[in-house]
Amino acid sequence: MANLKKLLAGAMALCMAGAMFASCGPEESKNDSKSGNTNAGTNDNKGGEEGGNEGGNEGGDAAGDLKEEKLPNIPQNVEGSDASKKVLKIYTWNDEFKSRLRAFYPEYDAEKSGYSIGADGADVVGEHEYLKDGTEIVWVTTPSADNAYQNKLDEDLAKQADSDDKIDMFLIEADYALKYVNGPYVKPVTDLGLTDADLADQYQYTKDIVTDSNGVLEGVSWQATPGLFAYRRDIAKEVLGTDDPTEVQAQLSDWDKFNEVAKKMKDAGYFMLSGYDDAYRTFSNNVSHAWVNSNYEIVVDDNLMKWVDQTKDYTDNGYNNGTSLWDDQWNADQSSAGKVFGFFYSTWGINFTLAGNAGDELQGQYAVCEGPQAYYWGGTWICAADGTDNPDTVADIMKALTCNKDIMLDITKKTQDYTNNKSAMEELAKDFSSEFLGGQNHIALFTAAAPNIDASKAGPYDQGLNESFQAAFKDYFLGSVDKETALQNFYKAAQEKYPDLKVAK
Amino acid sequence: MKHKSISYAKWGYIFIIPFFVAFILFNLIPLVSTFYNSLFENYKGRGGLVQVGPNFIGLDNFRTMFAPETELGKYFGNTFVLWILGFIPQIFFSLLFASWFTDLRMKLKTGAYKVIFYLPNVIMAAAMGMLFYTMFAQNGPINSIYMSITGKDSPYMFFDNVWSQRSVIAIINFLMWYGNTTIMLMAAINGVDPSLYESAQIDGATPSQTFWKITLPLIRPILLYVLITSLIGGLQMYDVPQIITKNGEQVQRTSMTVVMYLQKHLYSKNYGMAGALSVILFVVAAVLSLIVFYVTTEREPKKKVKKGGIK
Numbered sequence: 001m002a003n004l005k006k007l008l009a010g011a012m013a014l015c016m017a018g019a020m021f022a023s024c025g026p027e028e029s030k031n032d033s034k035s036g037n038t039n040a041g042t043n044d045n046k047g048g049e050e051g052g053n054e055g056g057n058e059g060g061d062a063a064g065d066l067k068e069e070k071l072p073n074i075p076q077n078v079e080g081s082d083a084s085k086k087v088l089k090i091y092t093w094n095d096e097f098k099s100r101l102r103a104f105y106p107e108y109d110a111e112k113s114g115y116s117i118g119a120d121g122a123d124v125v126g127e128h129e130y131l132k133d134g135t136e137i138v139w140v141t142t143p144s145a146d147n148a149y150q151n152k153l154d155e156d157l158a159k160q161a162d163s164d165d166k167i168d169m170f171l172i173e174a175d176y177a178l179k180y181v182n183g184p185y186v187k188p189v190t191d192l193g194l195t196d197a198d199l200a201d202q203y204q205y206t207k208d209i210v211t212d213s214n215g216v217l218e219g220v221s222w223q224a225t226p227g228l229f230a231y232r233r234d235i236a237k238e239v240l241g242t243d244d245p246t247e248v249q250a251q252l253s254d255w256d257k258f259n260e261v262a263k264k265m266k267d268a269g270y271f272m273l274s275g276y277d278d279a280y281r282t283f284s285n286n287v288s289h290a291w292v293n294s295n296y297e298i299v300v301d302d303n304l305m306k307w308v309d310q311t312k313d314y315t316d317n318g319y320n321n322g323t324s325l326w327d328d329q330w331n332a333d334q335s336s337a338g339k340v341f342g343f344f345y346s347t348w349g350i351n352f353t354l355a356g357n358a359g360d361e362l363q364g365q366y367a368v369c370e371g372p373q374a375y376y377w378g379g380t381w382i383c384a385a386d387g388t389d390n391p392d393t394v395a396d397i398m399k400a401l402t403c404n405k406d407i408m409l410d411i412t413k414k415t416q417d418y419t420n421n422k423s424a425m426e427e428l429a430k431d432f433s434s435e436f437l438g439g440q441n442h443i444a445l446f447t448a449a450a451p452n453i454d455a456s457k458a459g460p461y462d463q464g465l466n467e468s469f470q471a472a473f474k475d476y477f478l479g480s481v482d483k484e485t486a487l488q489n490f491y492k493a494a495q496e497k498y499p500d501l502k503v504a505k
Numbered sequence: 506m507k508h509k510s511i512s513y514a515k516w517g518y519i520f521i522i523p524f525f526v527a528f529i530l531f532n533l534i535p536l537v538s539t540f541y542n543s544l545f546e547n548y549k550g551r552g553g554l555v556q557v558g559p560n561f562i563g564l565d566n567f568r569t570m571f572a573p574e575t576e577l578g579k580y581f582g583n584t585f586v587l588w589i590l591g592f593i594p595q596i597f598f599s600l601l602f603a604s605w606f607t608d609l610r611m612k613l614k615t616g617a618y619k620v621i622f623y624l625p626n627v628i629m630a631a632a633m634g635m636l637f638y639t640m641f642a643q644n645g646p647i648n649s650i651y652m653s654i655t656g657k658d659s660p661y662m663f664f665d666n667v668w669s670q671r672s673v674i675a676i677i678n679f680l681m682w683y684g685n686t687t688i689m690l691m692a693a694i695n696g697v698d699p700s701l702y703e704s705a706q707i708d709g710a711t712p713s714q715t716f717w718k719i720t721l722p723l724i725r726p727i728l729l730y731v732l733i734t735s736l737i738g739g740l741q742m743y744d745v746p747q748i749i750t751k752n753g754e755q756v757q758r759t760s761m762t763v764v765m766y767l768q769k770h771l772y773s774k775n776y777g778m779a780g781a782l783s784v785i786l787f788v789v790a791a792v793l794s795l796i797v798f799y800v801t802t803e804r805e806p807k808k809k810v811k812k813g814g815i816k
Contacts, residue, residue, distance in 0.1 A: 332644050
């Protein structure tokens with residue numbers, strides 16, 4: 001018995017030791033492959049920094065905005081399998097693009113997919129969805145909260161070159177578009193066969209955001225997202241004496257006037273804005289330099305500090321209701337129970353979020369005007385994944401949904417989304433009337449605002465930095481820290497998110 | 506010799522092999538690789554696109570962790586405060602209910618209570634967090650009650666103030682765990698020899714005297730066990746404060762626990778820093794576990810003495 005015990009104990013110990021060695025084995029090989037990538041990565045980083053420094057020297061002492069070099073695309077080691085060729089794999093974070101594709105892409109096989117629109121307005125589809133040529137559509141949906149969508153995308157795109165199950169398309173948002181545009185995973189739009197003539201009617205800024213450092217277009221969008229100020233007609237009549245968009249705009253045309261109206265609203269028992277972050281985009285889109293400079297240092301723009309000061313004033317004076325974006329209370333403030341005068345919203349926000357929150361009671365009770373400053377907010381771009389084994393289908397979807405004027409007119413008419421087609425929108429702007437906005441022609445306002453959008457300050461780190469900035473300064477608005485501490489807290493949180501960023505001294 | 510016992514022993518070892526396999530695969534290997542990873546600079550740069558490292562940097566990650574500007578102590582402090590706020594009411598009510606339910610003179614039918622008390626623990630912690638977040642929100646039911654009672658026209662912002670936010674988290678932890686503790690303490694109290702109570706009663710002891718003089722000293726080892734396991738559980742507190750504080754940023758990170766801080770480093774897959782923090786967490790938890798080990802092994806010789814005495 002004693003012998004057997006010894007034997008078993010010995011075997012156990014061997015197993016454990018063996019397992020440890022086994023764990024070391026793959027670990028090492030993993031490291032090898034990693035360090036291969038790593039070297040490439042760090043070299044590229046260095047290259048980027050050097051390039052940036054040169055740029056900085058030319059422009060004087062101050063470093064210019066970060067312009068990252070496009071990383072070279074990775075050669076595809078493995079071809080897509082036959083099964084993968086019959087599947088169109090699309091990565092997304094919500095249902096917006098899904099419903100656009102289902103409703104407006106002519107090659108979508110609604111019958112075979114069992115597509116219909118349910119009583120609640122949501123799409124109803126069968127277990128599998130198909131295009132008319134028999135290709136199956138597979139959606140890989142990961143919510144964007146806590147960076148989950150990007151993490152999933154990064155992980156799977158990194159495997160693309162060695163996988164026979166190819167990703168065909170993925171969607172990106174404005175706040176991190178440049179990360180992917182200058183990354184190694186996107187197939188340029190021109191390689192898919194889209195010509196300049198196809199893209200001629202798209203708004204320039206929607207192309208600028210997704211143009212890489214070599215000047216190559218890497219994605220396309222079906223929407224343009226100029227922002228406006230949406231206000232309650234009943235409150236405007238009561239406090240300002242008019243609900244006419246032109247006259248209201250005259251009283252809101254710059255920030256001083258805006259602040260005056262805010263005071264009037266407060267005196268009348270209303271809030272000018274709902275929360276701290278409501279006006280954020282109007283400031284963050286009008287900055288004089290990007291979030292990150294060419295030395296990979298975080299730069300807080302003066303205009304963002306203006307937002308901080310204004311929001312602090314508004315909070316101290318009770319001009320806002322102390323909510324945060326997407327909160328329950330923030331949503332409730334847009335309904336008839338709300339006491340908030342207006343909301344900064346871009347195209348999708350008005351027809352989708354605001355209309356949804358307003359409900360039947362406020363149908364026709366909102367109107368829009370340009371507000372104190374032009375801005376944009378959000379927007380979704382379609383990218384073709386490098387290595388896609390359905391390039392023709394991807395190109396056809398891009399052409400249909402982002403270049404085809406008739407389809408885009410159709411989208412705007414049916415969904416009130418503002419589509420990315422200048423001539424179509426100008427045509428519609430002549431006589432458009434929105435029931436939700438009390439018959440106002442908001443497309444005309446968008447058409448006027450869209451060409452002024454300047455997205456040149458967008459950068460790859462915007463999403464994480466914007467979120468951290470808003471979170472850190474909420475403490476300042478609430479009065480629990482002073483401005484300097486809030487700023488330091490922001491730097492700390494930002495560097496936790498992006499360890500490669502530094503703080504400008 | 507006893508040949509049969511040899512073959513039984515063999516089966517015993519074979520039966521515990523699955524545990525060891527699972528332990529090695531899912532505990533030991535990750536543990537060792539965590540230690541290993543903590544010595545490297547290893548994260549995703551350019552917002553997640555480029556792998557940086559692993560470059561061996563020795564103990565630099567630990568140096569950063571213990572640097573004063575990292576404020577690691579603050580996160581340990583937050584974790585402790587959140588835990589103790591929940592633990593004090595938890596142990597108080599658990600002791601109270603356990604002694605009531607086991608008191609033979611009260612003749613309570615406890616089955617239904619046990620189930621009801623345990624129910625909150627069955628709900629996922631994240632769901633509890635969501636529920637309480639909605640209840641205490643700016644436009645939640647608690648605030649409408651508060652406004653109608655006090656007549657104020659602005660709600661109390663529970664999540665914008667340090668202690669109200671911490672209290673909500675503590676309440677959730679208390680509600681989730683007091684049932685579990687009650688049941689454990691009941692088992693401990695039931696294990697106390699009833700003849701002790703009987704003789705004490707004959708001698709005229711009041712219920713409170715029997716509780717303080719008999720029950721408490723005899724369930725002390727279990728109480729310690731409850732305390733330490735709860736402390737280790739509390740150390741890993743994550744989901745409830747994560748949901749209540751919306752990623753922990755609110756109110757100057759005063760409710761950000763150690764594991765929530767750990768999660769911050771996974772945004773860019775910073776395995777070096779996250780590994781270093783995990784190692785620190787491991788050391789703290791290991792010390793606490795060692796205490797449990799001593800507490801529980803202390804009991805056995807006592808029992809044997811007792812048994813011997815009865816015989």
